[in-house]
Amino acid sequence: SPRFKNVAAKLKEVLPEELFNLIKEIGKFADERKVNAYIIGGFVRDLIIGRKNFDVDIVIEGDATVFAKELAKRFGAKVHTYERFKTATVVFKGGKRIDFASARTEVYRAPGALPEVDMAPLKKDLMRRDFTINTLAIKINEKEFGKLIDFFGGLKDIKDKKIRVLHSLSFVEDPTRILRALRFATRYRFELGKHTERLLKIAVQRKLFKTVEGQRIYHELKQIFLEDNPLRVMNKLEKYRIISSLFPSISWDRFKKDLFERIRKVIIWHKLNFPEKETKYHILYFGALFLREPLNRVEKYIKELAVPQKEAELLFQILKNSLPLIKKVRLAGKNSEVYELLQNLPEEFLLFLAALPQDEETRNRVLNYLKSWRFIKPLVNGEDLKSMGLKPGPVFKKILSKLKYAIIDGELPNDREEQLTRAKELVDAEKR
Ligand code: CTP
Structure with missing residues (x-):
């Protein structure tokens, strides 16, 4: 035009x-x-x-x-x-x-x-x-x-609104284009051209993925998981039997679909609240894809995909520890116990926990940790403790932690005077 x-x-x-x-x-x-x-x-x-x-x-x-x-x-x-x-x-x-x-x-x-x-x-x-x-x-x-x-x-x-290849050998020359076709189709809400769809089906049937280096497949899956709605792409992959072609033992079931959707919402929330953080969001979806699969099989997939070392470690951490940990979070007593369970965990791991299906209260615990608990600092510092006559040492950290936990547990208000009084009590107890 x-x-x-x-x-x-x-x-x-x-x-x-x-x-x-x-x-x-x-x-x-x-x-x-x-x-x-x-x-x-x-x-x-x-x-x-x-x-x-x-x-x-x-x-x-x-x-x-x-x-x-x-x-x-x-x-x-x-x-x-x-x-x-x-x-x-x-x-x-x-x-x-x-x-x-x-x-x-x-x-x-x-x-x-x-x-x-x-x-x-x-x-x-x-x-x-x-x-x-x-x-x-x-x-x-x-x-x-x-x-x-x-x-x-x-x-x-x-x-x-059509995705069309330029020639009949396009998917044969580069089978990763099968994944790209469905990613673009989803992103723009385009359809595959008739001929293109036929070629794609044939390429899947001939198991052309087997000829591709794993890291190129990983790259394209990562691109899919960085889209706004990976679930919709995955449903298309499922329609063309691509998921089972890539990962024969994985079933694309209700649990995984729900988890993908929950992850999408958690990511939207996280991007809004922490836009400056560099977060590997795609790892959450890889985690969802492989969750509850036998670890030795997942290990094999991760090796085949040549997942970069750091990301592979993160993924294993999620797969091994997220379900046991969320259970501990649910069973914990005070907020500060939750804090101790969650402190120093990678952002991606925490987001995965927040996305796991669970009761409202457990989920709020993880979200509260992400939103506020991890940023809480007492209004009393080391200088204050020194002027109370306490000698610097590991005991400083212990007392400041106690103050922090008391704030997190709602037992100590965000008020310097009250925190000083409590600090004095703790210092005296240490001196005795
Ligand atoms: N390309 C290709 N075959 C591939 C990968 C890429 O022909 N397997 C071509 C495409 O024509 C594409 C260009 O290389 O336009 C650049 O690729 P890439 O940066 O991956 O994609 P973009 O089109 O920029 O898409 P995106 O919006 O996802 O970045």
Whole structure:
């Protein structure tokens, strides 16, 4: 539709001014270097769909590493280049990162193969991609700034709300695209194209996942678990029998579906209350997926997926300890006992506990710990204890803990005078 022929105005409208200007500058610089430069991929897709996305990927028709190095020099930016892939990341002064890739200009041909049709490097590059909705490009050179390029009907497929592969071997070349197709379909509420769905089913039937490195599967599952609603993606995976294809012993049952939904709500709550914390939310969903499975089997899956060491440890901690621990939390007497059970546990573990099905009171205990108990500090400090004539030592920590526990248990108000009085009593008891 002609509305999208040029998207310069749309870019200006949705991007932060600084980023818009930066992209224009990069376009001008491309003119200077006499190369064509395009924004491609997810950014363009989301611009058209209307989803916020400021991850800019730029393709250069030429050598992107040379281009990025010169660009960085001009802008006083940092640059990382990956010569093997002819890609680069430029980190600009404000911290903005932009990735650059080279559209292949060289032609690889098997001996005796038919001569390749002459094709623009950009088009060749886009042809290797997963779905038509990801093949849109925006030219950023000054003269044609904002020109939308659509070789493969991506625009129409966005309008029709369809996920379509570019060619019949797409899932065979890269079976992780099976997971990506269902992730995008869920995120945008698109359908699979008829032919694409048929190809996907065949690919699953042929067990093509078996040919993929585990860590690539892990990466795609993680991407699914970082979506707003992983449960909906999982239900699609189940529909195509993908879960049992990946993890033969796991049943996608009511318990797991409920747990996924509870985790989603806990994450929403947590993001709202602790937006600054860096939390590996995807681990919660991996925990839910594997909960109640025999540990030796889970161990095998985790090894196959090559889960990074730290995340694997976290996952095991959740799988081994969360059910026994939540029981202890339920049976604990005072709040301070709950505090002692929960202190120093990783954020992900605590959130998993909060998501486990349980009675209201137990759940509130975990939430209170997360929200307030862990931040409570007495209004009395070590200096105060010193001036009461107590010699510094482990006893300081003991008394301050007692004060803290008394506050957590509601036995001591948030009042300095009263806390000093109580501290004095505790100090005297120690001296005796
Ligand atoms: N791509 C592909 N096959 C894959 C993975 C990626 O063809 N198995 C292509 C896609 O065309 C995609 C681009 O590489 O547009 C970048 O991939 P990625 O960053 O994973 O995806 P985005 O499209 O940016 O999606 P998201 O919004 O999930 O980041």
